[in-house]
């Protein structure tokens with residue numbers, strides 16, 4: 856079986872809100888929402904990839920805290936990906952969109968209102984459950 860492409864994504868939490876980013880018209884999965892991140896290069900580990908991608912895409916500095924459950928997903932006519940989420944904290948930097956159409960800091964329950972890339976849906980659900988459990 857072909858190995859899936861590893862893609863990291865950052866669930867960045869700051870003051871109880873979470874950063875979601877909307878893909879641009881030009882990108883594959885146009886206008887869908889996602890967590891910032893990207894493909895892991897051979898020279899780096901997953902955490903290094905995430906720090907690099909978030910800086911490149913959004914000009915933000917993050918601390919990577921905890922890995923959540925990876926999700927294997929096959930989009931039609933694309934290579935299979937494994938989307939690897941990490942809980943992160945905002946550390947610094949001013950948000951500046953380099954690739955995305957928009958980005959928003961949302962409360963965890965507001966995340967459910969977005970039109971997510973399909974591979975992200977189980978990840979959003981796991982994060983919301985984790986967040987709720989941590990409050991109860």
Ligand SMILES: Nc1nc2c([nH]c(=O)n2[C@@H]2O[C@H](COP(=O)(O)OP(=O)(O)OP(=O)(O)O)[C@@H](O)[C@H]2O)c(=O)[nH]1
Pocket residue numbers: 862863864882883884888889890891892893894936938972973974975
């Ligand atoms: N960064 C990121 N990528 C995601 C998420 N969800 C999801 O399905 N993806 C997919 O994972 C791949 C990440 O690739 P990338 O961000 O490094 O590069 P890209 O948009 O140029 O992708 P492409 O080369 O497949 O067109 C894309 O195919 C993207 O559609 C997510 O939450 N974050």
